[in-house]
Amino acid sequence: MICLALLGGNFVLVSVAPPPLRRLALSTPNDWALRGYTDLATTGGGVATVVVPVLEILAFAAGVGVAGLLLARRAVRP
Numbered sequence: 001m002i003c004l005a006l007l008g009g010n011f012v013l014v015s016v017a018p019p020p021l022r023r024l025a026l027s028t029p030n031d032w033a034l035r036g037y038t039d040l041a042t043t044g045g046g047v048a049t050v051v052v053p054v055l056e057i058l059a060f061a062a063g064v065g066v067a068g069l070l071l072a073r074r075a076v077r078p
Contacts (some may be wrong), residue, residue: 004028032056 005011007021008030014022025031036053043049 004030007031009034027060029060030055032060 007025008014008028009025010030011016014031017025026043032053036050039045039049039053
């Protein structure tokens with residue numbers, strides 16, 4: 001989680017990072033959460049403002065969940 005927080009911009013602003021690092025930050029749920037919070041706070045929008053970030057976070061969670069289930073099954077098999 002610390003690595004995701006570092007890459008996602010929780011400790012250092014991603015907006016001042018080089019472009020490759022900004023693209024890499026898009027793969028973290030932390031970056032999407034920060035984008036959602038920032039967009040909601042700055043634009044004053046409603047639920048529609050955070051739909052994409054929430055979907056991205058859910059997609060990340062689903063991907064990690066599936067990977068975890070597959071690894072757990074593999075570890076438990078006799």
